[in-house]
Amino acid sequence: MTSHEVHEETAEVVVVGAGIAGLTAATTLVSDTEVVVLEASDRAGGRVDTVRQGDYWINVGTQFTEGTGPLIDALDRHGIERGSLAGKSVALYLNGGLVDTANPLALMFRTRMSFTDRIAMAVIGARIFAVAPFLESQSRLARKVRAKLDTMPAAYLLKGIRSELAAQIVGSWSAQWMGCEVRETAATQFVTSVGIALTDPEKVPNFSLPVGGNQTLTDVLAADLGDRIRLNSVVRSVRQDGEGVVVDYLDGDRPARVRARRAIVTAPADIAQRIIPDLPQPYRNAFADIAYGRYLVVGFFTDEVGPQRWDRYFGVSTPQLSFQAMFNHAAAMRTGDDRKPGGALACFAGGAHADALFALSDEEVVSRFTNDLLSLFPELDGKLGEGIVRRHHRVVPFWAAGRKASLPALRAPLGNIYLAGDYQLELPSLADAAESGEQAGKAVRASLHGPLEPK
Structure with missing residues (x-):
C-alpha cells in the first residue's frame, strides 16, 4: 500500500469522539448496531481523567x-x-481564615473582611438568593427569569460593587466551577452553578x-466497546454521501475512511464546526457561540x-x-x-x-x-x-450573554449526521453529556431500525 492509498471500511454507525457522550451513544447502539468509534487521543474518556x-x-x-x-x-x-x-461542605479561605460556606451567618460575620467587603458580599449574596428559586422551576415566571438572565453577563452581580475582595471571590467561583471569567459568561449558567451550591445545601448529597474516580465508568464503557474504539484516529471530515455518510480520518499517520449509514459527532464545538463541511448557517452560528473554560x-x-x-x-x-x-x-x-x-x-x-x-x-x-x-x-x-x-485548554462549555438562544439548532440532525455533547442541554455537566449521547444513540437507532417496541 502506498502513502496515497486510503484504507476503507464500512459500518452502520460512526461515532466521532470517545468522551462520555460518545461512549454513551456507542453503548446505546452496540447491542444491535455495528458501531465504530473514532477517538483522536490515545485514551478514551475525554475530559474524564x-x-x-x-x-x-x-x-x-x-x-x-x-x-x-x-x-x-x-x-x-x-x-x-x-x-x-452528604454531610460534607465547601469552605472559603480568606485572609488566613477558613469558614464553612454552608453557614451564611458564619460566612458573613466570621470571615476576615472589612465592613465594606461584608456589605459588598451581602449585596452579591442577595442577588444570587433572589434568582435561586427560579433556577430549576418550570413555571412561566421562572422561565422568564432565566430568559432574562440569559441576556445578562454574570458580571451583573458586581454592578456597583467597589470591593476588590468581593470581585476576587466572585471571580474565583466562576473560575473554579466554569473555568472562565464572570465577564465572559451569561448570568444563567453562573448563578445556577454557584447559586445552588450556596443556597440549597440539600443538593450537595446529589x-x-x-x-x-470518574474514569472508573469510562473505563468500563470503553471495555464494553472493545476494539470498536479506534484510538489515535484524528477525524478530518464527516460528509453526507447519498443515503449515508463518509468519514475521513488519519489512522495514526495513514489516511483511512469509513462509509456508514449514520454518524454521531460528539467532538467539541470548534472541532465539530471544522470537520463538518458546508454547515448551514444556524449550525455554524450556534457552534461559534459556544466557548470553553x-x-x-x-x-x-x-x-x-x-x-x-x-x-x-x-x-x-x-x-x-x-x-x-x-x-x-x-x-x-x-x-x-x-x-x-x-x-x-x-x-x-x-x-x-x-x-x-x-x-x-x-x-x-x-x-x-x-x-x-x-x-x-x-x-x-x-x-x-x-x-x-x-x-x-478546553473543558466546560459556556456562552456569553445573549448567545444561548442559538444553541437549540444543534439538537436537530444534519441529515444523516447527528450531534451530541454537553452543550446541548440546560447546564453543561458530565450527566448532561451522557444524556445527550444516549438521546443521539436512540435517535440513530430509530432512524435505522424503527422505534423500540415497549416491553
Missing part, C-alpha cells in the same frame, strides 16, 4: 457526578460504588464520587495519619491563592471514625489564572501550588506526594 494510587484517586479532569439519567443508570448497571458527599490542575496524594481539618470539606474556595479551589477527593471516604491514612487533593486554577499559568513549566506551577497549599493547611508539610499536572 483519573489518577489512582492505593486506596485513593484524583480526578484531574471532570470532578463530580450528579443528578439522574443515563450516567447514574450506567454506574448502577455496572455495579460501580459511589461515595456520597454530588458523588465513583469509587476509583480552561483549567490547570495539580493533584497531590498525601500520607497524613488520623483525622484532619479538611476531612469535612469536599472543596475549599481560595480566591487569594495561585489556585482558586482545592477539591478533596477522599471526602466521600470519610464516613466514620475509621479513617485510613493518606488522602488525595486536587488544586484548580481556572479562567485567566489558568491562562497565565499555562506559560509556566510544570515545575514552576507545582512549586507555586505547593507553597499555597501549605499556607492553607500547614499540617501537610512533608506529607505531599509529587504534583500531578494537567493542562486543560
Whole structure:
C-alpha cells in the first residue's frame, strides 16, 4: 500500500469522539448496531481523567457526578460504588481564615473582611438568593427569569460593587466551577452553578464520587466497546454521501475512511464546526457561540495519619491563592471514625489564572501550588506526594450573554449526521453529556431500525 492509498471500511454507525457522550451513544447502539468509534487521543474518556494510587484517586479532569439519567443508570448497571458527599461542605479561605460556606451567618460575620467587603458580599449574596428559586422551576415566571438572565453577563452581580475582595471571590467561583471569567459568561449558567451550591445545601448529597474516580465508568464503557474504539484516529471530515455518510480520518499517520449509514459527532464545538463541511448557517452560528473554560490542575496524594481539618470539606474556595479551589477527593471516604491514612487533593486554577499559568513549566506551577497549599493547611508539610499536572485548554462549555438562544439548532440532525455533547442541554455537566449521547444513540437507532417496541 502506498502513502496515497486510503484504507476503507464500512459500518452502520460512526461515532466521532470517545468522551462520555460518545461512549454513551456507542453503548446505546452496540447491542444491535455495528458501531465504530473514532477517538483522536490515545485514551478514551475525554475530559474524564483519573489518577489512582492505593486506596485513593484524583480526578484531574471532570470532578463530580450528579443528578439522574443515563450516567447514574450506567454506574448502577455496572455495579460501580459511589461515595456520597452528604454531610460534607465547601469552605472559603480568606485572609488566613477558613469558614464553612454552608453557614451564611458564619460566612458573613466570621470571615476576615472589612465592613465594606461584608456589605459588598451581602449585596452579591442577595442577588444570587433572589434568582435561586427560579433556577430549576418550570413555571412561566421562572422561565422568564432565566430568559432574562440569559441576556445578562454574570458580571451583573458586581454592578456597583467597589470591593476588590468581593470581585476576587466572585471571580474565583466562576473560575473554579466554569473555568472562565464572570465577564465572559451569561448570568444563567453562573448563578445556577454557584447559586445552588450556596443556597440549597440539600443538593450537595446529589454530588458523588465513583469509587476509583470518574474514569472508573469510562473505563468500563470503553471495555464494553472493545476494539470498536479506534484510538489515535484524528477525524478530518464527516460528509453526507447519498443515503449515508463518509468519514475521513488519519489512522495514526495513514489516511483511512469509513462509509456508514449514520454518524454521531460528539467532538467539541470548534472541532465539530471544522470537520463538518458546508454547515448551514444556524449550525455554524450556534457552534461559534459556544466557548470553553480552561483549567490547570495539580493533584497531590498525601500520607497524613488520623483525622484532619479538611476531612469535612469536599472543596475549599481560595480566591487569594495561585489556585482558586482545592477539591478533596477522599471526602466521600470519610464516613466514620475509621479513617485510613493518606488522602488525595486536587488544586484548580481556572479562567485567566489558568491562562497565565499555562506559560509556566510544570515545575514552576507545582512549586507555586505547593507553597499555597501549605499556607492553607500547614499540617501537610512533608506529607505531599509529587504534583500531578494537567493542562486543560478546553473543558466546560459556556456562552456569553445573549448567545444561548442559538444553541437549540444543534439538537436537530444534519441529515444523516447527528450531534451530541454537553452543550446541548440546560447546564453543561458530565450527566448532561451522557444524556445527550444516549438521546443521539436512540435517535440513530430509530432512524435505522424503527422505534423500540415497549416491553
